[in-house]
Amino acid sequence: MFRTALRNVLAHKARLLMTVLAVMLGVAFVSGTLVFTNTISDAYQRSSAKGFDRVDVAVEPEYQDSKGDKVGRTPELTRALLDKAAHVPGAASATGAVSGFTALAGKDGKLVGGDWQSAGGNYWGTEDPRYPLVSGLAPHGRGEVLIDSATAKRTGYAVGDRVRLSVDGPVLTPVVSGIFTTDDGNVAAGGSLVLFDTPTAQALFGKKGTYDEIDVRAAAGTSQPALKAALDRALPAHLVRTTTGRELADDQARAISASMSGLRQTLLVFAGIALFVGTFIIANTFTMLVAQRTRELALMRAVGASRRQVTRSVLAEAFAVGTVAGVAGLAAGVGIGAGLRALLGSFGASVPDGPLVVSPGTVVAALAVGVLVTMLAAWLPGRRAAKIPPVAAMNSVHAKATTKSLVLRNTLGAVCAGAGVAAVLAATSMDADAAKGPMGVGAVLLILGVFVLxxxxxxxxxxxxxxxxxxxxxxxxxxxxxxxxxxxxxxxxxxxxxxxxxxxxxxxxxxxxxxxxxxxxxxxxIRADYVVSMANRGPLSPDVARRLAAADGVTASSPLRNGESRIDGDTEFLTGVDGAAIGELTDLKVTDGSFTVGGTKAVVDEDAAEAHGWRAGSRFTAHFEDGKARRLTVAGVYQGNDMLSGIILDDEVLTPHLSDPADMQVMVRTADGASGAAKDRLEKVLGSNPAIKVQDRQxxxxxxxxxxxxxxxxxxxxxxxxxxxxxxxxxxxxxxxxxxxxxxxxxxxxxxxxxxxxxxxxxxxxxxxxxxxxxxxxxxxxxxxxxxxxxxxxxxxxxxxxxxxxxxxxxxxxxxxxxxxxxxxxxxxxxxxxxxxxxxxx
Structure with a gap:
């Protein structure tokens, strides 16, 4: 029977070619996805591990949760804490790290590195082991910066060139004092990194003599765990947490793996769809091949072959086809993985260097998918052929499906389709999170039901x-x-x-x-003609709102300034606006009271009103981050949306309580409305800043x-x-x-x-x-x-x-x-x- 199965495969080479191609494409998609994601993940993990080579223990601030009327806060890592960490037994040195968004413009005036990968940091002293200098000298003061070598190569900047950059709005024009190399993963992925001297970085990133992180190097003969234990004893545990460099690298590796898993799962879903579609082709092909060989199979039954042997012979053919398709698909998948990596580079997304990763799991998955999908699709035609009596097969009386089988098939299809429609309709009336399960099950049932029907x-x-x-x-x-x-x-x-x-x-x-x-x-x-924001949607300097308000042709403007508060024991985020102008800039539907903002009057969206039981005229106490409180009155309740929501009050009430005021957006209305000339005028007022977007509603x-x-x-x-x-x-x-x-x-x-x-x-x-x-x-x-x-x-x-x-x-x-x-x-x-x-x- 095995020899017969192989003979049949070789006898129908042309007919089975399409089946092999169908399975091969699906397997290639699966193996290509695994090769691509494993390769990228491995490259980033290697790169990130290098970045932690110079960090034995990292000291980070421990966020203090909100309690009662007290707003949560992040403690400051001061110079005193840094000096204390540097003198802990077993510590060789300690470095204070400061970082934040920094938009660098290329020679063409456009943003370098992308909205989310444009970073800045501090260069420690005259030498910083984290960032070896390739050329030039360490920066001093606001007039000098360092740029990474990859960015220098892409932009053509050299030591002595003047560059344009921005941290939170205002444009700076420092000189490039030097160029450095880095293992930073964002830079390897096409981002940019700009370094200032430490005092300048602290001032620009709002740290005021403090640090985001303290990196401690161990002395010779001191292990990372031993240094961590010494730091835990010396530093206040309620204010800071310590992590070894090995733990940081492992956490980074897990984060990279998790981020790649989403892409991997998405691509595998589509590969699964291709394979699911392929099963129809395989089943169709084997059904037709078995139908063409019905008399041959009947003769085999007549001379002594059992039903099981007939089924096994069909499955043996499927195994041979699936194996060939699996091997071919694996080879094609390796090429697809390499091609996708190269494609990223052609799109300008750099990837750290590293080998192409073809893991044993990828090989097993490719072969298993190819063989199992093919055999599963061929099982039903083989089983159906084995059940036909030899005499009936020789006379072809089996060719047409019986009325009973048709009724059973149509009934089953109608039940599946009906259940699917019912589940989908029921899901539409549920909460979005609760509806995912019923919606998915209903979709599968409906598709299966329609297929059967x-x-x-x-x-x-x-x-x-x-x-x-x-x-x-x-x-x-x-x-x-x-x-x-x-x-x-x-x-x-x-x-x-x-x-x-x-x-x-x-x-x-x-x-x-x-x-x-x-x-x-x-x-x-929105009634505003323009909305101004940072390219990365980060905080804007209040200076931007002041410049826009004073610009020619601007008739009304308002910042959207965020602040955290505690109200009735809950954390609520407040939005401070220009109370006199906000009515001209927005058009929110009010469901209770009036849209009046000014003094102690605030407006709240329907969700906040429902959560606290508020209506127009209600009063509440907001406890701000500086520990002070203010009694406010609800002037109106409005319908919130993804653009404006929450509690809106006058920024003159909110700003005095903020330690570092910053705006998320600024709304602007001009005398001539939205036009190219008005937009150009606003951009020039802001210094043609690459970090800032001036956008109309369109x-x-x-x-x-x-x-x-x-x-x-x-x-x-x-x-x-x-x-x-x-x-x-x-x-x-x-x-x-x-x-x-x-x-x-x-x-x-x-x-x-x-x-x-x-x-x-x-x-x-x-x-x-x-x-x-x-x-x-x-x-x-x-x-x-x-x-x-x-x-x-x-x-x-x-x-x-x-x-x-x-x-x-x-x-x-x-x-x-x-x-x-x-x-x-x-x-x-x-x-x-x-x-x-x-x-x-x-």
């Missing part, structure tokens, strides 16, 4: 295309009949395409609806849209794998169908159907099957997009369902194009059949 649905839906197919004459009529001749095969082929289009359509519906909702939110909540909307578009394009790219596999499925089905109908095609040719008509018949059959899958996929995608949108609508009042008719029409055209392309080879093969040889074929 697809043979039943194929006849009426394909019949709807009959009027169009009649235009093509005999070829169109035959194409319609062929597409419904074997509903199960048509269903399996169409379902492969259906799954990909379901996901693509659902994501498109959600993205379009969200974008429209965000546009409405920005238009409804800019804000476009920035959010850019994120959605990027995510959507990534999803399209990843789901393209499933579509490619679906194309292979259509090609495979048509090729096998042409082989099965060789006699029939020969007879049609003999009675007058020319080659062009035969090609047209096969192409139309492929087109009908693909459009059938496309219609089902788009329909399910719209339903899932609507259901997910219902969950968002509970948290986003401006949400509304928007159906992207243009894109959905494009997706349907894509399905049609898939059908046309997939039919090219089978149609050509059918047209080239020798009619006499085909008629004689068994």
């Amino acid at each position: 697809t043979p039943l649905l194929s006849r009426p839906l394909i019949a709807a295309a009959a009027p169009v197919l009649r235009v093509f004459g005999t070829a169109g009529k035959l194409a319609r009949q062929n597409s419904v001749r074997n509903p199960r095969r048509t269903a399996a082929t169409a379902s492969a395409l259906m799954i990909g289009l379901t996901l693509i359509t659902g994501m498109t519906v959600m993205a379009g609806s969200l974008q429209t909702s965000i546009d409405k939110m920005a238009g409804a909540a 800019d804000i909307s476009d920035e959010i849209a850019k994120t959605f578009t990027l995510m959507l394009n990534m999803v399209y790219g990843l789901l393209a794998m499933a579509v490619i596999v679906a194309v292979l499925g259509v090609v495979n089905t048509l090729a096998m169908s042409v082989f099965e109908r060789a006699q029939e095609i020969g007879m049609l040719r003999a009675i007058g159907l020319d080659r062009r008509a035969v090609k047209r018949m096969v192409r139309l059959e492929s087109l009908v099957i693909s459009l059938f899958g496309g219609v089902l996929g788009i329909g399910l995608g719209v339903f899932f997009g609507w259901a997910a949108g219902e969950l968002l609508a509970a948290k986003m009042p401006t949400y509304e369902l928007v159906l992207p008719w243009g894109r959905m029409a494009l997706f349907l055209l894509l399905a049609g194009a898939v059908g046309v392309l997939a039919a090219l080879w089978p149609a050509r093969r059918a047209a080239r059949l020798n009619m006499l040889a085909a008629i004689k074929a068994e």
Whole structure:
């Protein structure tokens, strides 16, 4: 039986090629994902471990939790604590570290290093072992800085050049006094690092003679744990915590691994989709191969082969196919992993150097996936073939499914689909977090139910295309009949395409609806012409708000200044605004009282009002971070949103209680409204600062849209794998169908159907099957997009369902194009059949 199975594999090489390709693509995606994420993770872990080589123990402040009316705070690491740490027995030296966001402009005036990877820090004394100098000297004063060698290479800056940079708003123009090297992971990933002398860094980052961290080096012969124990005894435990360099490296490695796991899981989900689609092709292929060999298998049964042996022979074929596909997929996956890493570099995202990591787990996973998926998909056709009595198989009386089996299949499909719809509808009325489980289970049940019901649905839906197919004459009529001749095969082929289009359509519906909702939110909540913020959404210097308020053409402006407080034993974040101007800059819907901010009057959003039982006229006491309190009155309750929410009060009340006032945004209204000239004028007032964004409402909307578009394009790219596999499925089905109908095609040719008509018949059959899958996929995608949108609508009042008719029409055209392309080879093969040889074929 084993030799027979191998012989059958070799006898059907061409027919099994598409199956091997389908499995190989899925395996390549899985192994490529594992190789890529393992390689990047290993490179960053090696790089981060080097960064901690010069730190034996790190001393960090221990956050003091909020208690009663006292606002929580972070203790300061003072010079006295640093000196104390440096003189602990076993300590060789101690270094105070200060860091923060620092935006460096290139020679073209644009931000270097990206919004989130532009960092700054301090250079310790005249020599700092953390940052070896390549050229130049240590910086002194606000007029000198160091830049890292990677940034110097990218920008072309050299020692002596003047650069433009910003920490929290105002532009600085220091001179590059030197260039250094670093093992910093952010720099290795394409970021920038600027170093000031320690007093300058402390002043710029608001540390005022203190440090973010104290790094202690151990003396010769002192271990990291011993030094940590000595520091724990010497330093106040309630104010600081100590961590060894080894622990820091391990924590960093775990953090990198965790951050990569999200990407890994996302990519593996799409690989799983491709493999899931591939199972339909495999099952379809083996079903057709088994059907073609029914008499052969029946003869084997007649001469003594058992049912189990027949099933095993089919599984042996699947094992051989899966092994070949797994090995080929692993090899392709290694190439994909290397290619993805290179692709990151072409996008400007540098990755630390390191070897390509192909772990034993990746090899095992690739081979296991290839073999198991193939054998699982082939098991049902093999089991079905083994159950056919030999005499019945020889007479082909088994060919048609019994009424009982059809009723059972349709009943099971209807139950699954109904349960899926019910679960999804129930989830739309739940809280977003609680709805994830029911929504996911319902989606799976509905897709499975529709898949089971697809043979039943194929006849009426394909019949709807009959009027169009009649235009093509005999070829169109035959194409319609062929597409419904074997509903199960048509269903399996169409379902492969259906799954990909379901996901693509659902994501498109959600993205379009969200974008429209965000546009409405920005238009409804903000009257300001511009919103000014830091590139990394970090705190702005109050100087920015003062400059904007004094700028020509500005009629109203207000900072959004944050502060922490304790109210009724709870931590609440306050937003300080210009009470006189905020009404002109916002348009928030008030549900109780009036939107009046000034003096002791504040406005609160509905969530805060509900949590504290407030309404217009209620009074409450806010305890600020400096320990003082102020009695405030609720002037009104408004509907909050993602742009404005919480407790809003006058910044003249809030600012005196803040130790380091900073703004998250500044809203600006100009006399001429939003225009290119007004925007240029505001940017010039701020010194054409690379760290600051001046955005109108459309800019804000476009920035959010850019994120959605990027995510959507990534999803399209990843789901393209499933579509490619679906194309292979259509090609495979048509090729096998042409082989099965060789006699029939020969007879049609003999009675007058020319080659062009035969090609047209096969192409139309492929087109009908693909459009059938496309219609089902788009329909399910719209339903899932609507259901997910219902969950968002509970948290986003401006949400509304928007159906992207243009894109959905494009997706349907894509399905049609898939059908046309997939039919090219089978149609050509059918047209080239020798009619006499085909008629004689068994």
